[in-house]
Amino acid sequence: MSRPLSAHRMEALINEWLWQEKYWLPPGVRWQDIEIKEGDGRIPLPRDLIYTLPLAFTFIALRYVFERLIAFPFSKYLGVKDQIRVRAASIPKLEIFYKQNSRQPSQSDVVNLGKQCGLSQRKIQTWFRHRRNQDRPSNTKKFCEASWRFVFYLVAFTAGLGSLINSPWLWDHRECWRGYPKQPVAEAHYWYYVLEMGFYLSLLMCVSVDVKRKDFKEQVIHHIATLFLIGFSYCANYVRVGTLVMLVHDSSDFLLESAKMFHYAGWTRTCDSLFVVFALLFLVTRLVVFPGRVVYTTLVVSTEFFQPFFGYYFFNALLLVLQALHIFWAYLILRMVYKFVFLGKVERDERSDEESEVDDEEEEHEEDGEECSWQQRKGTINSKLASLANNCVLNNLTNQRNMNSRLPKAR
Structure with a gap:
């Protein structure tokens, strides 16, 4: 009897603390004011988002x-072809250090490991480079991940655009706030929300096993901010502006994933063409449309319909976090555009998997270095042989002159 009572008290305490009207509703509006009759539409409730968890596991499957x-x-x-990599030799001490300590040992670690294994520092460094390359994801794995995201973003953008094409707030952003917060939500927009949140939740669950990229931290922040943004905007009935945020993001993401797919397949021209289209669309949607229309309407236009409250500040803070990430990724994209314009092609993804490019370059430089050193040694040997040959010729000529000079005297 005590357990149900304590659970009831805890639920009441959470409701009293978390669901305070001052957090979720504009000043002067109460929960009773936004209730609508059955059949007039759906008013967003937090319990609706419980379906996102089983949906996330469904997406993973x-x-x-x-x-x-x-x-x-x-x-x-x-x-798509996977690069054949040199496998590191089986050295138990180095394997233990690699798994338990660090994948990139310091100089002092290299010296100590060399003494323990009886190997030179160069061989220790080469072993760790080969071992890191063993754990790198293959092009096939990266292609499969990109193709999965491509399919979802394409379907999500198509479905989202289809559900919003006849919505008045897609064309007039003032309609996002007219009648707020008593705005019924259509079933299509509800499922658009739930599916997007379930997908990003699945990405966050799989982030530890997916290909780790240079912007790994930014990706985690993006997923968390997106989940908070979707969840909070639904509970606070910011659904209209929330659908615009999701549509803007989905509009260019599928182009990026398709460019990656063709990059891994070696279709350079197709990849470069798709990347140029993606870059233009990304810069327009994320640096012009998103801040100029979506963020502006939540920061400025919304204050014409209600006074700012906690939900107003929290929602806009999340949007500004996303905008900061947009600026960061725009910087990376502009770097790639610079390479495309001045070098003739997109040499590599600025968000490529971590350490992979460095290891490849080191391996190539190592091979080039060995070839160059051999060429240098060969050149040195040739120069010495030529010098020796020249000296021999000079000696012969000198001896011949000396002999010729002595012949008249002998006569």
Whole structure:
């Protein structure tokens, strides 16, 4: 009897603390004021988002099936090839250090490991480089991940655009706030919200096993901010402006993933063309449309319809976090555009998987270095042989002159 009572008290305490009207509703508006009759539409409730958790696990299962039955055969059809890497020799002490201490040992660690294993520092460094390359994801794995995200973003953008094409707030952003907060939500917009939140939750769950990229921290922040943004905007009935935020993001993401797919397949021209289209669309939607229309309407236009409250500040703070990430990624994209314009092609993804490019370059430089050193040694030997030959010729000529000079005297 005590357990249900304590649970009831805890629930009442949470409701009293978390669901205070001052957090979620404009001043002067109460929960009773936004209730609508059954059949007039859906008013967003926090319990509606409980479906996002099983949806996230469903997305993970679908992704597993999709990558193996569709993406993997498709990668072979497009000609995706995995680089053959040199496997590191089996050295238990180095393997233990690699797994328990660090993948990139310091100079002092290299010296100590060299003494323990009886190997030179260069061989220790080469072993760790080969060992890191062993753990790098293959092009096939990266292709499968990109193809899964491409399919979702394309479907989400198409479905989102179809559900919003006849919505008045898509064309007039003042309609986002007319009648707020008593705004019924259509079923299509509700499922648009739930599916997007479930997908980003699945990405956050899989972030530790996915390909780790240079912007790993920014990606985690993006996923968390997106989940908070979707969840809070639904509970606070910012659904209208929330659908615009999701549509803007989905509009360019599928182009980026398709460019990655063709990059891994080696279709350079197709990849470069898609990347240029993506870059233009990203810069327009994320640096012009998003701050100029969406953020502006939440920061400025909304104050014409209600006084700012906690939800107003929290929602706009999340939007500004997303905008800061947009600026960061725009910087990376502009760097790639610079390479495309001045170098003739996009040499590599600025958000490429961590350490992979460095290791490849080191390995190539190592091979080039060995070739260059051999060429240098060969050149040195040739120069010495030439010098020796010249000296021999000079000696012969000198001896010949000396002999000729002595012949008249002998006569």
